[in-house]
Structures are given as structure tokens and as C-alpha cells.
Amino acid sequence: MRWEGGRRSGVEDRRGMGGPGMIGGGGIVVVLIALAGYYFFGIDPQAVMSGLESVQGGQQQEASVGNPQDEAGAFVDVIHTSANDTWAEMFQAQGKRYEPSKVVLYDNATGTGCGTGQAAMGPFYCPADNRVYLDLNFWSTLDQQLGAKGDYARAYVIAHEVGHHVQNQLGISDYVEQQSRQVSKSAANALSVKLELQADCYAGVWANRSNTKMNWLEAGDIEEAIGAASAVGDDTLQQASQGRVVPDSFTHGSSADRIKWFRTGFARGNPQDCDTFGV
Template structure:
């Protein structure tokens, strides 16, 4: 991926010198309910892999109404140092998502509002609750920010077997895809169904939300490559490998030896690959309508 020398986004906030360590007893509480380690593990698996906010998952599993709001940090946001190559990489990818989605929204007679990307270590306050490194990357609709501890990229490569810069770019683009869904009102519609449908139905809605974010990541790949011609041989294969490694079926087989489709929250490996490629091949937001698709 030939990313160096391209524009970097100004919408990057560096909190990496401000966090570190657990505080306040190291527990979660939602609506007066304490959250057990089993719930946290499920949430981390669901949110760890490019998914919806793990804090939302915890709220769903605990029977609460989602994560509580917390007071946001005050003072001006600090930009990452220019000498930080990893930060320069994600800043460049974020800039490319801004360009791509500005184009798509203009083509659909709408205006795009870009999210901020927050780099942190340890933990950090968000409008969705306290974000922790162990949760992996996530998007918070409450403050329209993507949160990322870049140590996750090492996990992606070493523990999940998904190396490559384009696999890392896919992480960022997927989370920005959730921001696009939020701007379109889709996130609120899915959240509104919580408590009104069964758990398996809620899981099915979550799968469609996640697969659409994968499709939106494919649109970004299409548009950014048209503009920059920066993809190299093996980049798309890198994304396909990442999708294969983090499909619900692959994760369940690895962790428990069998698959429970009704418990899927992100989609199978094949589904994640299919929808990313749908977005990449078409570059069309209309082609990413997972909610009305008869077959995923």
C-alpha cells in the first residue's frame, strides 16, 4: 500500500500520554448492574474484531440500556507527533476516508461530516463509557469518534494472523463505516429494536449492521484507489485474509470447536469477505443494503 506522501487528516486526537492502567476497582456498571467477567469476555470478542462498540454489547448482555455517558476531557486536542510513522499511517488512511465519503455523499446530494480518530493507551473517557485497550478499535456514536489503541495492530498480526498495512487500513475504514451508518440514521434504528426483539433477532440485526460496515469499507477501498492508485499486489488479499480470520464461525471454531449461527453478531468469514468485495467492486452505497438483502 503506497500511502506515504499522501494527505494526512487533521481530525486525529492523540491521548496516548494521558491514559494507562485501570482505576476505580476495574469493573463496569450499567444501570446499577455489575458486569461479570463472562459478559466482558463476550463483549471483548464481539467488539475486539472491528465491531460495534463493546460497551454497547455489554449493555445489551446485561439487560441495560447501553453504556452511560461520561464527562469528556477538557482542553484542546493534541495532534500526534509528525515523527510517529504509525500515527502518520492512520492519519493518512483517515484522510482518504474523508475524501472518499465526501465524494459519495456529494453524489447523493448530502454533506459528509467526518469523525475524529482518537489514539489512546490503557483507557480513555468516551461519550459511550470508558474505553479500554482490551476492547480493540470501536466507534462511539455519542461523540462521533473512532477510538484506537494501535497496539491492536500487533494483535491483529500476531494473534489473529492478519498481517499487512491494508488489513490495518481495513480496521480504520470499517469503524468509519459505522460513522457513516450513524450519519444515515441506521445505528439509531438498530438500537431502537433492542429489548423489542429476541436475542437471536438482535444478533441478526447486528450481523447486518456489521456486514454493511464491511461493505462501506469496500467502498472506501474502491474510491481511494481510484483517486490515489495506491493499492499494491496482495492488498485486497490481505483484507480478505483478515475477514476470514475474524468471521464469527472462524472465531467460534477456534475458541469452542463448534459453531452457533444464532449467536453470530458480525457474520461468517464468507459473509464478511463477500460484503467487503461487494463494496469494493461496485463503489455504490446502494449496493451495500444488507438490511433488505434476502441472502447475506
């Protein structure tokens, strides 16, 4: 991917600032232990958030927004900015207002509007503060443990998280959360899968539209994104962590479904084709 030179809008860089324990106050309760068993990207951000929102005392670390000088930070800045620019254009074309997401780089742990963000959770989006949280050590997990290599595998992950922000802006996440409260656990999981697959499809829409504008895709890039979508499928993650697949507890979708929806978004470049709920 030829991403250098892409527009940058800045990231909130908390790297090297230490975890939330260092800022005192003790208002943060960590309830993530209950979620052990899901690793990395396999944690459903919505579920985490709804569980955490009530326990967090609003304590957040702040860092100024700037343009990181290092390559890894610059990459996140360019991709995140491109994703927001792409969605802003689509919203505008429909006469809708789009509030861009923000992105936070951190290491180990950090305070968020949704509770303490832990690196072990993998990248996630917090709807309460409209931020995407990334610990860049996840990139080596993605590459070495999950076997998804390349810069476009990373770009897909960022675009997927911005996809959750778009769902938040459109009220889709709220709708799903409401519905989920009224149904059985397995039905709620099914809804969560649809939300995740839609975020994959949205990542594909971004891949299509940003390339039309920037012409930055290189041979093998789309395969890298597909490799990442496959690597973070629940069946693959479950098999790696438990040695078996338990479809009822899927919250992100199988590898095949994730690939299918990313491809659909990429082929058509139209979010109308991302109705994972209707099909």
C-alpha cells in the first residue's frame, strides 16, 4: 500500500504515558476478567462497553492530538483520517452530518469513556467517547500469532473500527443493543455477529472508495485484508484458544462470513450493500 503522503488529521498519542494506575484517583474498576477466553480482536467492543460504561467514573487520560513522527504512528493517522474522510463524503452526499472519530495510541492500558482499555482486548471502539483505541503491539500479534501479515491487514483493522463508529453515528449500534436486551443470549450473539460483519463490509467500502481516490493499493493488499478478516474470525480464534468451535458463542462471525462481507463492501463500494441484518 502506498499510504505515504496521505492526509493526516492527528492522533491522540498516549504511548509511554503509563497505565491508568499511574494517574491516581482509583475511579476505574476493571471488570474485564469475565471476558477472559476471548482474545485480541475477538472481544466484542459493544459488549465490553455496555458492561463497562456504568462502572467508570469518567476518569480519562488526555494527551494532546498531534502528528506522530514515527512510521507506525503516521500510518495509523493516514488510514484513520482516510476512513473518516471517506465516510464524511458519503454522509454529506446524503445530506447527513458526520462527526469524525478520534484515534488513541496507547500501550498496556489506558482510561477510556468505556472503562479501562487493555491491550489484551485488541483494538476496539468506544461509542461513549467516539474513539478508536489501538495498542500497536497488536500488529505483531496479528502478524506473528494470527498469521495476518502486511500493512493492508492493519489498514483493514483500523477501517473495521471506524466502521463501528459509523454504526454508532447511524444509530445501528443503539438499535442492536436495545434488541439484544430483549432476546436470548444466542439471539443476542447473532445480532452482535451481524454488527461485526457489517463493520467488515464497511471496511471493504472504505477500501474501494479510498483506492478510487488515492490509487494506493498494491498487488496483494486485498489478500492481506482478507487474511486479517479470516484470522480474526471467531471460529479461527476459538479453535486457537479452546481447540474447538462453538457457534452459539460467536460474536464476530466465522472467517468465511468475515471474508464474504469485506469482499462485498470492496466489490460494490456502497454501504447500502452492507445490510447484514436484512439478508
